[in-house]
Amino acid sequence: QKEVEQDPGPLSVPEGAIVSLNCTYSNSAFQYFMWYRQYSRKGPELLMYTYSSGNKEDGRFTAQVDKSSKYISLFIRDSQPSDSATYLCAMSAGSNDYKLSFGAGTTVTVRA
């Protein structure tokens, strides 16, 4: 079993819809959680960074962490065609080597 599980999709939604992405994990030591967006043939760019449980909102993006369920989510409101990308979840236990464990990524297409 992988340490971080993420449904690879693909996910296709109409413009303006809410996109819901999630990851589950098995390591209870994870306490730092990130979502990256990766456009085709580009490097990942950081979208959201959260520590421990709770919600964080940034514009159209909301990240949620439920440590009791070992489950994290990313919601994209009012989705746009420019949101079409692969979304990677990543997490860290905060150890001194700052290594991250990544999900496989979910490919999202927003149809105009």
Place this chain on the structure above:
Amino acid sequence: DGGITQSPKYLFRKEGQNVTLSCEQNLNHDAMYWYRQDPGQGLRLIYYSQIVNDFQKGDIAEGYSVSREKKESFPLTVTSAQKNPTAFYLCASNPGRGLAKNIQYFGAGTRLSVL
């Protein structure tokens, strides 16, 4: 502009050949990482370095080698021992301090193909 520069963008390797991928950062970050990305498998860690002249193997180090002679540079060599090198290679760095100490920042990647 501050950032991570990977070169070349595309690279082709002949059988039996070693090739080197470049990664340079001007963010003054201590830690640097190399990942391999294959379709549907996410990012897998090849090597990482937290300080000059020191590096550690990641999960899939076989067939790869690295050096860290300068803080700014962390080149990756794909040796002929790596039998399936076709992949997208990503370099990342991490500040290792402050509120964002766990965040890794990525370069644009190098796509390696075998001729």
